Amino acid sequence: MENNNINAYPQMINGEQVYVLKREPAGPFAPVPQPAQQPSKGRKVAAVFISIIPWVILQVVQTIVLLFVFVYEARDIISDSFSRGRIKDVDALMELLGDSIGPTMLIYGIISAVGFGIFYMIKYVKFREIGRNLYNVGWRFWLGAFIASVGAQTFAQGFVNMIQRIPGIDDLMEQMYSNNPMYDVFNTDNMTLSLAIALVLIVPIAEELVFRGIAGGILAKAGHSARFILVFTALYFAIAHGNVLQIIYVAVLGFAEGYMYIKKKTIIPTILMHIFYNFLGTFPLIGDTVSKMPYPAYPLLALAGLGMVAGAFFLARSEKNKDLTVNATQTIS
Numbered sequence: 356m357e358n359n360n361i362n363a364y365p366q367m368i369n370g371e372q373v374y375v376l377k378r379e380p381a382g383p384f385a386p387v388p389q390p391a392q393q394p395s396k397g398r399k400v401a402a403v404f405i406s407i408i409p410w411v412i413l414q415v416v417q418t419i420v421l422l423f424v425f426v427y428e429a430r431d432i433i434s435d436s437f438s439r440g441r442i443k444d445v446d447a448l449m450e451l452l453g454d455s456i457g458p459t460m461l462i463y464g465i466i467s468a469v470g471f472g473i474f475y476m477i478k479y480v481k482f483r484e485i486g487r488n489l490y491n492v493g494w495r496f497w498l499g500a501f502i503a504s505v506g507a508q509t510f511a512q513g514f515v516n517m518i519q520r521i522p523g524i525d526d527l528m529e530q531m532y533s534n535n536p537m538y539d540v541f542n543t544d545n546m547t548l549s550l551a552i553a554l555v556l557i558v559p560i561a562e563e564l565v566f567r568g569i570a571g572g573i574l575a576k577a578g579h580s581a582r583f584i585l586v587f588t589a590l591y592f593a594i595a596h597g598n599v600l601q602i603i604y605v606a607v608l609g610f611a612e613g614y615m616y617i618k619k620k621t622i623i624p625t626i627l628m629h630i631f632y633n634f635l636g637t638f639p640l641i642g643d644t645v646s647k648m649p650y651p652a653y654p655l656l657a658l659a660g661l662g663m664v665a666g667a668f669f670l671a672r673s674e675k676n677k678d679l680t681v682n683a684t685q686t687i688s
Contacts, residue, residue, distance in 0.1 A: 402577030464557030499671035506663025513656025559629035
């Protein structure tokens with residue numbers, strides 16, 4: 356297409372081909388538009404597997420830090436066990452393992468947030484775009500993010516309490532988690548200051564860098580569509596938590612955060628959403644109130660939470676359209 360020296364150049368944006376108009380000089384040296392190169396399926400498939408590598412690194416770092424912290428905390432018992440040829444007090448050893456969780460989460464969270472943050476900024480962030488992307492986040496968008504966080508946490512609390520009231524499920528969960536120091540430390544009544552700081556402030560930054568920033572950047576550069584990135588990162592984020600119940604309600608948070616990330620091309624709103632969500636879950640602001648409600652209220656709470664998340668989408672979508680057009684090969688800050 357050519358009209359008054361204006362050419363249409365094909366360009367891939369979020370995996371879809373569009374045309375960008377540019378005014379060019381006339382004459383024999385005028386550039387000739389070239390067809391856009393479609394990303395190969397092999398590259399897209401490879402990007403999916405590559406996007407999992409940061410999560411694997413996250414798990415390795417967590418395991419190594421836990422090993423060092425636990426060995427340091429249990430050094431006297433371990434030394435005594437070597438001299439005796441057996442472990443004298445298994446319960447004390449398990450208790451020390453539980454005590455190691457808080458410092459481990461804090462240390463590994465800081466290491467991961469700093470390491471992945473540096474990698475993300477070097478690889479996927481154009482600093483001149485950060486201010487413009489943040490400028491595009493208006494008050495309706497922030498309000499939508501706030502409502503989505505509260506809705507996701509409300510859904511989580513209602514869903515978990517509803518499942519626990521099913522005959523046999525509560526007994527099964529009691530057998531799985533009772534007297535287990537690894538799970539008992541996450542109880543809000545037993546939570547240490549180091550664990551609370553890690554869960555509320557540090558770990559959300561590391562996880563958003565891994566699941567939204569780096570994974571989303573890898574998939575975008577490979578030519579995956581925004582819809583695929585939204586669905587994949589949400590499910591990836593949920594499944595990585597491992598717990599069957601968590602997979603369901605964390606997916607709700609993942610979809611909300613993924614939508615915010617795709618719409619504004621920045622992970623800063625998703626980090627703040629994640630921090631606020633974890634704050635509501637770590638400190639019993641909602642949980643204590645929900646647990647005192649009668650059983651019929653739990654399904655209604657779950658539905659209300661989903662409704663709040665859906666409402667947040669419409670609120671964010673209704674924001675005045677100031678979005679930047681971003682090439683799939685450009686960075687997402």
